[in-house]
Amino acid sequence: MKHFKLYMAAKFLLLFVTALFAGVSYVISWVLHGFVWLFDRLPRWWYYEAVTWNTSIEYYRKNKNK
Numbered sequence: 001m002k003h004f005k006l007y008m009a010a011k012f013l014l015l016f017v018t019a020l021f022a023g024v025s026y027v028i029s030w031v032l033h034g035f036v037w038l039f040d041r042l043p044r045w046w047y048y049e050a051v052t053w054n055t056s057i058e059y060y061r062k063n064k065n066k
Contacts, residue, residue, distance in 0.1 A: 001007065
């Protein structure tokens with residue numbers, strides 16, 4: 001075969017690019033999954049945190065002169 005080295009280099013490059021694309025898309029999917037998980041849980045945590053913080057501030061304002 002005349003261009004055997006070129007053929008092997010192209011084959012390796014194609015496999016490498018394919019594996020790289022698969023790995024990158026895998027990582028991106030897990031990052032997106034993490035964001036979905038985070039934004040599924042975060043609003044509830046933020047809501048309860050804000051409610052308790054609000055309540056404590058209101059309690060302080062009502063009772064600071066007593």
